[in-house]
Amino acid sequence: NAGVTQTPKFQVLKTGQSMTLQCAQDMNHNSMYWYRQDPGMGLRLIYYSASEGTTDKGEVPNGYNVSRLNKREFSLRLESAAPSQTSVYFCASSEEEEDSWTGLYGYTFGSGTRLTVV
Amino acid sequence: QKEVEQNSGPLSVPEGAIASLNCTYSDRGSQSFFWYRQYSGKSPELIMSIYSNGDKEDGRFTAQLNKASQYVSLLIRDSQPSDSATYLCAVRALSSASKIIFGSGTRLSIRP
Numbered sequence: 001n002a003g004v005t006q007t008p009k010f011q012v013l014k015t016g017q018s019m020t021l022q023c024a025q026d027m028n029h030n031s032m033y034w035y036r037q038d039p040g041m042g043l044r045l046i047y048y049s050a051s052e053g054t055t056d057k058g059e060v061p062n063g064y065n066v067s068r069l070n071k072r073e074f075s076l077r078l079e080s081a082a083p084s085q086t087s088v089y090f091c092a093s094s095e096e097e098e099d100s101w102t103g104l105y106g107y108t109f110g111s112g113t114r115l116t117v118v
Numbered sequence: 119q120k121e122v123e124q125n126s127g128p129l130s131v132p133e134g135a136i137a138s139l140n141c142t143y144s145d146r147g148s149q150s151f152f153w154y155r156q157y158s159g160k161s162p163e164l165i166m167s168i169y170s171n172g173d174k175e176d177g178r179f180t181a182q183l184n185k186a187s188q189y190v191s192l193l194i195r196d197s198q199p200s201d202s203a204t205y206l207c208a209v210r211a212l213s214s215a216s217k218i219i220f221g222s223g224t225r226l227s228i229r230p
Contacts, residue, residue, distance in 0.1 A: 033217065042206070042224070043162070058217070080193035090161055106152045106208070107218060109161040 002026050005093050005109035007095045013081040013117045021076040021113050023091030031094040032074035033058075033107065034066060036087040043090065049074050089113045121145060122209050122221035130227045139224050141207030145189070151183055151190045154209040156223065161205040162206055166192060197228045 004025045004108040034046040041080030065077045090109035131137040166176045168181040179191040207221040210228035
């Protein structure tokens with residue numbers, strides 16, 4: 001059981017380049033999330049998707065776009081990378097449906113993408 | 119004030135002792151509380167969840183919740199070197215548009 005799979009694991013970009021981080025889960029989870037983790041800042045929510053076809057902004061959405069391609073896949077796109085986007089990016093999923101959230105479940109995280117923008 | 123606060127540590131505990139990790143939160147509407155363990159260079163892993171005031175035990179782990187004091191803690195009994203990691207406290211309010219909010223974590227080191 002793969003759980004949540006993220007690709008790539010590492011990436012170096014030049015300022016202004018674009019790229020897409022891929023995330024797929026095989027647990028039939030409804031909700032998916034993208035977080036970034038920076039030293040001393042903890043995990044901060046970038047975007048989330050409550051269900052297939054819906055996406056919403058989190059705490060730090062500027063400079064990012066997302067696509068919920070189907071129930072399994074949720075991608076994060078950096079259109080014009082900036083050094084401030086250097087971070088570790090985690091995708092997560094939850095059995096919960098955000099619109100009828102009960103709080104009984106936490107998140108399952110992918111292994112992360114370490115992104116450096118130079 | 120951060121919404122979820124943790125002492126960053128490091129917290130150093132001798133092997134076999136009890137490690138006590140603490141977390142406070144600001145939103146009184148918070149309903150669900152989680153503890154994640156994160157090894158260096160790895161992703162967070164859910165180890166405990168608690169929703170009601172009091173204690174919840176799972177093996178060597180005990181989560182404690184006091185909603186009146188807006189305080190949640192994690193106790194690790196018989197600490198092992200493999201428990202050395204960063205522990206993230208996470209909180210969710212029903213009204214939260216930001217979903218689960220994470221603290222910045224406490225780094226725990228178990229010394230042999």
